[in-house]
Amino acid sequence: MNYILFDGASRNSLLPFTYTRPVADIRIGILTIREKWERHIGSTTSTVTEDYLSDKFPMVELEENVMINASYLPTGNLVRMVKNLQSSQAIFHKDEPVAFYVKEGQEVHFDSYDVIQYDYDIFTVKYTWDIFSKNERAIKEDFELITKDRKSQPIPASANVINPQNIFIEEGAVIEFATLNASKGPIYIGKGAEIMEGTFIRGPLALGDQAVVKMGTRIYGGTTIGPKCKAGGEINNSVFFGNSNKGHDGYMGNTVIGEWCNLGADTN
Numbered sequence: 292m293n294y295i296l297f298d299g300a301s302r303n304s305l306l307p308f309t310y311t312r313p314v315a316d317i318r319i320g321i322l323t324i325r326e327k328w329e330r331h332i333g334s335t336t337s338t339v340t341e342d343y344l345s346d347k348f349p350m351v352e353l354e355e356n357v358m359i360n361a362s363y364l365p366t367g368n369l370v371r372m373v374k375n376l377q378s379s380q381a382i383f384h385k386d387e388p389v390a391f392y393v394k395e396g397q398e399v400h401f402d403s404y405d406v407i408q409y410d411y412d413i414f415t416v417k418y419t420w421d422i423f424s425k426n427e428r429a430i431k432e433d434f435e436l437i438t439k440d441r442k443s444q445p446i447p448a449s450a451n452v453i454n455p456q457n458i459f460i461e462e463g464a465v466i467e468f469a470t471l472n473a474s475k476g477p478i479y480i481g482k483g484a485e486i487m488e489g490t491f492i493r494g495p496l497a498l499g500d501q502a503v504v505k506m507g508t509r510i511y512g513g514t515t516i517g518p519k520c521k522a523g524g525e526i527n528n529s530v531f532f533g534n535s536n537k538g539h540d541g542y543m544g545n546t547v548i549g550e551w552c553n554l555g556a557d558t559n
Contacts (some may be wrong), residue, residue: 422530517531539555
């Protein structure tokens with residue numbers, strides 16, 4: 292089966308982030324929404340998005356396709372229902388399409404579909420504030436997904452840790468003389484990431500591949516520092532998508548930072 296993620300009605304309420312990316316490429320938790328779906332369904336995906344983004348994010352349509360509303364994050368029940376979709380079937384949550392089967396070139400008219408109502412727990416990202424307000428749950432779910440049946444790299448002897456079984460360190464990560472408290476939620480440290488001396492971290496935390504946490508940083512739970520980001524100062528319940536820098540002192544809380552952003556010294 293070919294899976295295609297579409298922006299849906301929530302695209303406008305997720306601006307400005309969706310000016311430069313499909314809804315599927317928003318990062319919440321450790322992974323982007325696309326990465327979550329691809330891990331759950333065991334398949335790559337493509338995207339239906341705005342025309343001006345389609346060159347960078349092209350749609351790949353095959354003979355048989357399942358379209359998935361990207362503002363709905365995968366849960367066990369939803370993944371099962373999506374995988375079981377048959378011809379002329381659609382999954383709705385109330386009046387909103389969540390997923391539907393479509394053949395290549397077919398015009399979609401839901402009046403002719405067998406509509407299945409989704410009445411289970413939902414996990415959605417429909418507004419910008421959902422990204423940070425639901426990030427704690429997303430980190431916990433991604434942590435279970437990524438680390439299942441895997442073994443963490445050893446925790447360095449110089450690190451001061453609480454609840455070490457809730458900490459996962461990928462290959463090449465560097466941690467020296469830092470305090471990691473995973474009693475309130477997991478701490479995930481990506482490949483090649485670095486946590487410098489004197490840092491205090493309280494989970495849940497997602498630190499992306501090759502990200503850097505600078506000396507003396509304080510990070511509270513519900514925070515994602517995306518791939519190749521630099522973090523410093525004091526950060527609480529915030530999400531950095533990737534390739535962005537807050538490398539200096541100053542407080543940041545309940546915030547979403549996109550890609551390629553640079554915050555100057557003492558930004559609050």
